[in-house]
Amino acid sequence: MTIRPGEEWGVPCEVAPGWPRVTTDAAVADRAPGPLVVAGGDLFWNLGGRGGPTAMQFPIDLLFVEIGEQTYRAAAHVVFRGVAWSGPTIIAMNASHLGPWYLGPKAHPNDGLVDVTVGQLGWAQRWQARKRAATGAHLPHPDLRYRRVEVFDVALAVRRQLWIDGIRCGSVRAGSAIRISVQADAAEVVLDASGAMSSPR
8 A cells, every 4th residue: 555645654674584685776676576675776765775773664666667569667767868868858756866866856656656747958957957956946847847647648759768767778769659657566675774785875
């Protein structure tokens, strides 16, 4: 069951010796449903980073991306963009951060929704948005449309690079029909009390 506003998220647990330990968001999506011990990636920081006095287990949603006959899974984010973020851009967030950028200021990995930002910024605007994105202050913006939905459908107007959980997955041609949907409670991840294997943000 997805989290509701004001509810506690996660339960204390003991880490079993056989649970895989992953350090990237892509590994979470690839090896779900788990349980998976996360020690790096944007989802890791959404869970609280280095961990507390006890291990905590969390249910999380996954994003499913359908492009024609191909289907991809994502744990943290999906991006359709041009070189240097030029041209029309689509950002779908399950986690709140993409690297140092706070691109999903309302996103939660277990709320049953995907946070989608669609728009196009000129060079000067992109430069300003990069600086503001660290705190989420790039939104609202008159040239960016932000929504929180269970399913997002769109047809690409121009060819775009596809990035899933920080990994480039080729390009998608203009006119392609895309559906991004949420599968609630699709995986179980654990934040170990021993902390991160990657450097802090």
